[in-house]
Amino acid sequence: MFGSSEGWLSRLKNGLERTRVNIVGLFTGGVVDEDFLEELEFALISADVGVQTSSRILQRLRNAIKLRGLKTQDEVRLALRDEIVAMLRPAEADLDLDREKPLVIMMVGVNGAGKTTSIGKLAKLFAERGKSVLLAAGDTFRAAAREQLAVWGERNRIEVISQEGGDPAAVVFDAVSAGRARGIDIVIADTAGRLPTQTNLMQELSRIRRSQDKALPGAPHESILVVDGTNGQNVLTQVEAFDAAANLTGLIITKLDGTAKGGVLLAITQMRREKPLPILFIGVGEKLEHLQSFRAVPFANALVGLDPATPGPGEDVPQTDEEPQDAERA
Ligand SMILES: Nc1nc2c(ncn2[C@@H]2O[C@H](COP(=O)(O)OP(=O)(O)OP(=O)(O)O)[C@@H](O)[C@H]2O)c(=O)[nH]1
Numbered sequence: 270m271f272g273s274s275e276g277w278l279s280r281l282k283n284g285l286e287r288t289r290v291n292i293v294g295l296f297t298g299g300v301v302d303e304d305f306l307e308e309l310e311f312a313l314i315s316a317d318v319g320v321q322t323s324s325r326i327l328q329r330l331r332n333a334i335k336l337r338g339l340k341t342q343d344e345v346r347l348a349l350r351d352e353i354v355a356m357l358r359p360a361e362a363d364l365d366l367d368r369e370k371p372l373v374i375m376m377v378g379v380n381g382a383g384k385t386t387s388i389g390k391l392a393k394l395f396a397e398r399g400k401s402v403l404l405a406a407g408d409t410f411r412a413a414a415r416e417q418l419a420v421w422g423e424r425n426r427i428e429v430i431s432q433e434g435g436d437p438a439a440v441v442f443d444a445v446s447a448g449r450a451r452g453i454d455i456v457i458a459d460t461a462g463r464l465p466t467q468t469n470l471m472q473e474l475s476r477i478r479r480s481q482d483k484a485l486p487g488a489p490h491e492s493i494l495v496v497d498g499t500n501g502q503n504v505l506t507q508v509e510a511f512d513a514a515a516n517l518t519g520l521i522i523t524k525l526d527g528t529a530k531g532g533v534l535l536a537i538t539q540m541r542r543e544k545p546l547p548i549l550f551i552g553v554g555e556k557l558e559h560l561q562s563f564r565a566v567p568f569a570n571a572l573v574g575l576d577p578a579t580p581g582p583g584e585d586v587p588q589t590d591e592e593p594q595d596a597e598r599a
Pocket of ligand 1: 378379380381382383384385386387414461462495523524525526527551552553554555559
């Protein structure tokens with residue numbers, strides 16, 4: 270439907286269509302009264318923002334309306350956007366690729382969340398930055414996953430370390446050791462999909478972590494959870510469980526295009542309000558280029574129905590249609 274020239278801002282806007290529709294539908298140009306604000310709160314809850322977070326947003330919005338004497342729905346929409354930006358901004362982050370060599374990244378998540386797609390995106394991004402990458406096929410559970418990764422590695426000229434029927438802890442140990450010996454820049458360790466309720470498999474993650482630390486003290490340096498945005502509020506349980514087992518450093522949230530539950534990003538940032546888990550990428554479609562950097566302002570713009578290029582709070586320069594150069598943060 271959309272050509273390849275579609276910029277990242279329009280991909281973002283189109284991808285969030287289903288989440289935004291209930292929120293945007295309220296802004297009809299009518300009066301700002303208690304009914305309107307209640308409906309707005311309900312629309313946020315319907316978008317899986319969560320009851321507490323929605324109520325917090327509404328409280329702040331009511332204060333802004335009173336303090337700044339906001340009258341029109343357009344003014345309120347902008348104030349809502351600003352509140353959303355304030356919540357999301359602390360979760361903006363990119364990976365710092367140069368802080369360790371090799372930088373070891375462990376990928377975790379439930380089955381089908383989009384781990385393989387995300388590894389592809391990361392490897393491509395790193396290769397574009399001139400980095401050498403080694404993949405560890407830590408999903409020894411599923412032969413097909415190992416094969417999928419091997420084929421993919423060959424196509425993209427990225428070496429994959431795997432073991433038939435092997436122990437995932439041993440595979441990642443070998444890969445990190447090899448990465449170290451060969452002066453590789455980045456090692457990405459894939460792991461098998463698992464559910465928070467599978468206690469043994471969750472404990473296995475700690476073992477996989479430890480084996481990386483044995484091969485290179487301090488590894489893994491990044492422990493990234495990939496979650497499927499269509500899971501809505503259930504994502505929060507996944508974040509908690511995987512954080513306990515794998516000490517997360519960041520998140521990738523996929524499939525926001527297939528869901529009305531994209532508001533869950535707001536709930537995620539409220540889990541550790543003082544220092545939310547970084548949201549590294551969001552997926553707004555099936556293609557690799559649909560997995561894009563997360564930026565609070567365009568995301569919030571898209572959610573409330575503003576042009577995603579609208580400048581952020583206090584800014585006067587529009588957002589550009591070029592995806593931010595990721596992976597450069599100090
Ligand atoms: N619509 C949409 N589909 C996506 C997105 N991200 C991934 N997918 C699709 O979701 C499916 C699962 O993605 P994978 O990357 O294979 O998931 P996985 O976590 O590696 O799966 P396991 O290996 O089973 O654990 C694939 O068909 C992807 O094309 C997204 O942002 N939007």
